[in-house]
Amino acid sequence: MAVSTVSAALNGTRPVAAATRARIELAAADLGYRPNLLARGLVSKRTGILALLYPAPNRGFGLTEMQFATSAAEAASEAGYHLLLSPDKSDPVAELRHLTGVGLIEGVLLMEVRLDDERVDHLVAAGTPFSMIGRTRQPAGISYADIDFAATARDAVDHIVGLGHRTLAFLNHSPDAYAALYGPTVRCAEEFAVAAGDRGVEYLGDLHADSVEQGRAAFEWLATNRPDVTAVAVMNDHAAVGVLGAVADRGWRVPEDLTLLLVLSSVEVARMFHPRLTTLEPPSAELGRLGARMLIDQLQPDAGEGKTPRQQLVPCRLVVGESSGPPRRGAETGVPE
Amino acid sequence: MAVSTVSAALNGTRPVAAATRARIELAAADLGYRPNLLARGLVSKRTGILALLYPAPNRGFGLTEMQFATSAAEAASEAGYHLLLSPDKSDPVAELRHLTGVGLIEGVLLMEVRLDDERVDHLVAAGTPFSMIGRTRQPAGISYADIDFAATARDAVDHIVGLGHRTLAFLNHSPDAYAALYGPTVRCAEEFAVAAGDRGVEYLGDLHADSVEQGRAAFEWLATNRPDVTAVAVMNDHAAVGVLGAVADRGWRVPEDLTLLLVLSSVEVARMFHPRLTTLEPPSAELGRLGARMLIDQLQPDAGEGKTPRQQLVPCRLVVGESSGPPRRGAETGVPE
DNA sequence: TAGCGTTTGCGAAACGTTTCGACCCGAGCG
DNA sequence: CGCTCGGGTCGAAACGTTTCGCAAACGCTA
Numbered sequence: 058m059a060v061s062t063v064s065a066a067l068n069g070t071r072p073v074a075a076a077t078r079a080r081i082e083l084a085a086a087d088l089g090y091r092p093n094l095l096a097r098g099l100v101s102k103r104t105g106i107l108a109l110l111y112p113a114p115n116r117g118f119g120l121t122e123m124q125f126a127t128s129a130a131e132a133a134s135e136a137g138y139h140l141l142l143s144p145d146k147s148d149p150v151a152e153l154r155h156l157t158g159v160g161l162i163e164g165v166l167l168m169e170v171r172l173d174d175e176r177v178d179h180l181v182a183a184g185t186p187f188s189m190i191g192r193t194r195q196p197a198g199i200s201y202a203d204i205d206f207a208a209t210a211r212d213a214v215d216h217i218v219g220l221g222h223r224t225l226a227f228l229n230h231s232p233d234a235y236a237a238l239y240g241p242t243v244r245c246a247e248e249f250a251v252a253a254g255d256r257g258v259e260y261l262g263d264l265h266a267d268s269v270e271q272g273r274a275a276f277e278w279l280a281t282n283r284p285d286v287t288a289v290a291v292m293n294d295h296a297a298v299g300v301l302g303a304v305a306d307r308g309w310r311v312p313e314d315l316t317l318l319l320v321l322s323s324v325e326v327a328r329m330f331h332p333r334l335t336t337l338e339p340p341s342a343e344l345g346r347l348g349a350r351m352l353i354d355q356l357q358p359d360a361g362e363g364k365t366p367r368q369q370l371v372p373c374r375l376v377v378g379e380s381s382g383p384p385r386r387g388a389e390t391g392v393p394e
Numbered sequence: 395m396a397v398s399t400v401s402a403a404l405n406g407t408r409p410v411a412a413a414t415r416a417r418i419e420l421a422a423a424d425l426g427y428r429p430n431l432l433a434r435g436l437v438s439k440r441t442g443i444l445a446l447l448y449p450a451p452n453r454g455f456g457l458t459e460m461q462f463a464t465s466a467a468e469a470a471s472e473a474g475y476h477l478l479l480s481p482d483k484s485d486p487v488a489e490l491r492h493l494t495g496v497g498l499i500e501g502v503l504l505m506e507v508r509l510d511d512e513r514v515d516h517l518v519a520a521g522t523p524f525s526m527i528g529r530t531r532q533p534a535g536i537s538y539a540d541i542d543f544a545a546t547a548r549d550a551v552d553h554i555v556g557l558g559h560r561t562l563a564f565l566n567h568s569p570d571a572y573a574a575l576y577g578p579t580v581r582c583a584e585e586f587a588v589a590a591g592d593r594g595v596e597y598l599g600d601l602h603a604d605s606v607e608q609g610r611a612a613f614e615w616l617a618t619n620r621p622d623v624t625a626v627a628v629m630n631d632h633a634a635v636g637v638l639g640a641v642a643d644r645g646w647r648v649p650e651d652l653t654l655l656l657v658l659s660s661v662e663v664a665r666m667f668h669p670r671l672t673t674l675e676p677p678s679a680e681l682g683r684l685g686a687r688m689l690i691d692q693l694q695p696d697a698g699e700g701k702t703p704r705q706q707l708v709p710c711r712l713v714v715g716e717s718s719g720p721p722r723r724g725a726e727t728g729v730p731e
Numbered sequence: 732t733a734g735c736g737t738t739t740g741c742g743a744a745a746c747g748t749t750t751c752g753a754c755c756c757g758a759g760c761g
Numbered sequence: 762c763g764c765t766c767g768g769g770t771c772g773a774a775a776c777g778t779t780t781c782g783c784a785a786a787c788g789c790t791a
Contacts, residue, residue, distance in 0.1 A: 059741045064779060071780095074739060091495030095441065096777035099432045100746045109479070113468060123460040130479040131450065139498075140479045142446070142467040158428035160747090161476075269665065298666055305668075328606065329635050329666055331642075396771045401749060408750095411769060433747035437776045497777090738787080745780085754771075760764085 067092065104163055106139045107352060108156050110176065111168040113144045120323050124341030125168055125190055125348070132349035140166075140349070150179045157185050164352045166190065170201075172238045188351040188366075190344050191240050198366055200355060202347035204241065204321075205370035209337055210248035212375045213290060213318055214256050216335070221383045222288040222316060225253055226261040228275055228300070230292050241321060242292070249290065261286060272299025280307060287384035288316040294326055297334065312382030324376050332379035340371040347371070404429070441500055444470055444689060445478045445493050447486070447513065448505040457660050461678030462505055462527055462685070469686035477503075477686070487516045494522050501689045503527065507538075509575045525689040527681050528577050535703055537692060539684035541578065541658075542707035546674055547585035548592075549712045550627060550655060553672070555593050558720045559625040559653060562590055563598040565612055565637070567629050578658060579629070586627065598623060609636025617644060624721035625653040631663055634671065649719030661713050669716035677708040684708070 058081070065071040066081040073081075084090075098104035109126060130140040141162065145152040153176060156162050163186065167176060170191035177199065180187045188200035217225060227249050230236040237243070246262055253260035261283060266272040272295065279286050280303070291297045297319055304315055311317050311332055319327050319336040327336035351367045395418070402408040403418040410418075421427075435441035446463060467477040478499065482489040490513060493499050500523065504513060507528035514536065517524045525537035554562060564586050567573040574580070583599055590597035598620060603609040609632065616623050617640070628634045634656055641652055648654050648669055656664050656673040664673035688704045 060777085061742075061779075061781090062740055065740090068779085072738075077740080089495070091492070091497075093436070093777050094496040094498045095432045095436045096497075096746090097779075098746095099430070099436055099748090099777080100779045102746090104432065106478075113464075120457065120460075123457075123463075126460075126463070126479065127450075127481060130481050131483070134481055134483070141443075142463065142477045142479055144464060144467050144471055146468070146471070155428070158426070159431040160428075160433075161431045294666060298668060302668055326666070329631060329663070331635060331639055397747085398749080398751090398772075399770060402770090405749085408770095409768070414769080430747050433776090434749075435776095436747080436778090437749045439776090732791100734791080735789085736787105737789100739785085741782105741784080743781095743783105746778090748776090750775085751773095752771105753773105755769085757766105757768095759766085761762100 104161060106141055106162055107133055107164050107166055108141045108143045108162045109166045110143045110145060113146045121339055121341045125345040128342040128345035129166060129349040132346040136353045138353060149176045153179055164356055166348050166352055172240055186355045188348050190348040200351040200366040202344045202369045204339055205372040206244040206248040208372035210252035213337055214252040214258055216375055217288045218256050224259040224286045226264055226279055226286045226289045228264045228266050228291040228296055231265045231267040266296035267293045269295050269299040272296030273303040276300040276303040290318040290320050292320050294322055311380045314385045316382055317380040327378055335378040335381040336376050337373035338376055339373050343371050441498060443476045443478055443499055444501050444503055445480045445499045446503045447480045447482060450481045450483050458676055458678045462682040465679040465682030466503055466686040469683040473690045475690055486513050490516055501693055503685050503689055509577055523692045525685050527685040537688040537703040539681045539706045541676055542709040543581040543585040545709035547589035550674055551589040551593050551595055553712055554625045554653060561596040561623045563601055563616055563623045563626045565601045565603050565628040565633055568602045568604045603633035604630045606632050606636040609633030610640040613637040613640040627655040627657050629657050631659055648717050651722045653719055654717040664715055672715040672718040673713050674710035675713055676710050680708050
């Protein structure tokens, strides 16, 4: 019994007589044999390990990011792959070079992709297989899974239009250096503008809030200067808290006097509000899963070199809560009731 | 220039003449040489990879769990190690056997440890180095980092005693099959009872709620049957939502009529409430970091075999919000104001 | 029965390191 | 001046697989 025969039998690399194979498999199971991944990887260059590259939590990691990671890990696991957690502290490219240089990693899954992302350039140049959760400004030729912001915005606008609203304000993240180049921040605002335009809804897009106080201030400004606004979509959870607080202070109520939408936030979070907020829940688990699958598909040897990159957009799920209602009467004058 | 000399120079395994070393280092940097981890691991049995084993999100992963993972990854990264994400779907022991059998993993970091955990038994029996975030019922001889529930409960009880309260109700997780054997669930309840006893505070411990509705029901029961209770500590975020709702329905207010404490929840979450809740924030990042460090220390060859397992308890941080206040007057009769 | 193609098993090389005993050379000691 | 000791270097073996060229055995056909 030569080792090479065993290898062939266990991997199905070459045909092995049924009887021999059976004998080998029996013995293997009997001895609890596990092929050594290192030795295998050393010669075959296939380790079955993918790296999940994410920036060290600047912004504070949310449930959404966690979902990416766990669902990607699960998808990888199902395909016989492992997922290596790679926080990049300061220099992402150095981290990448380190990872890919030591022969441990077969491919990279990129999280928190920015509109212009040096990691992408590096990976393309290095020829390392990778895919993204999110996408760059011009993601041609690269596999990615991202939110379908256009469809999401349409769904949201349709929802409020269906309730009778004619104006919508969008409270985006604060335009600091980070958010300004962060895909969801930019694309969401753009697509809400487009969707509102398509449906003939008046749209206020240049509002920003990332904290309770800013949320409160934003709503107070709205109530004073734009009393005709009857629906607000908010990107940041804490900003929503502020809006709700300001609404209550004014003696108004949700949804009677204001329809509030939480954008890109989980149902889990939306349920913590009172009233329970209507939310556009990002398909985090699916994106993580898709990203991992795409990468793995790329790695399959039979895929050949002529593989087309897969690019997939998934819309958020609109979960209607208790914060959606028809516009208050007399909205044009700004006086509730 | 023999390869063995290069190896020695780069690893500092054996003394190498300064001149030779310099020459080697120069050449290495020049060529961008990266030692192949697989080849290294194959012979040295040291791969620099740790597995983070966590159950596939039954209960829904929270921010806390995410913190464990990211901070552990960061600590590992600082020490030159990598962290492999290993969701165990159904059979944790099979997953473990698979992981440790293929020579990829140097040690295992266990998350979500239960009071009786088969994974622990398996790892001990197999002699695999590991450490835990959390702990079993009898964790003698095993490295772990866990919450100091006793100190946490003392802090909490001192806090409410300092405000003048004499009774405390504890709303635990529902005693389903899972929670009943889950460390924090059990230990928190126990230690709150102890701390309350020590401070002469009357303690109601057999209340449970894991949802908005259950939280609401629990508070309504309390208001009816135990109007003398002026402070409530809640384990579950959603239950807290329910309690707040029920308090409002009754025309009561927080903190004037009820002091509410969120137990084992992040400030991030506590801030989403109105009023901002006082919370006992678990030291998630520190636990993740400690767990990883402990495991890595265990793996250092110079640690010898006589290494004592490190066991470390870290208390939660009490963050006082707007939900803490003196007991309402007339509490003994149950009539506010 | 000789010739030929096909199926199946074998052995050796290679992957890129670490490890370890052997070896070389100069300095210190008797 | 010869011997020893020790710092420094070298070469070969080993780690556990996969891969690939070869050869043996077998069943057909001519």
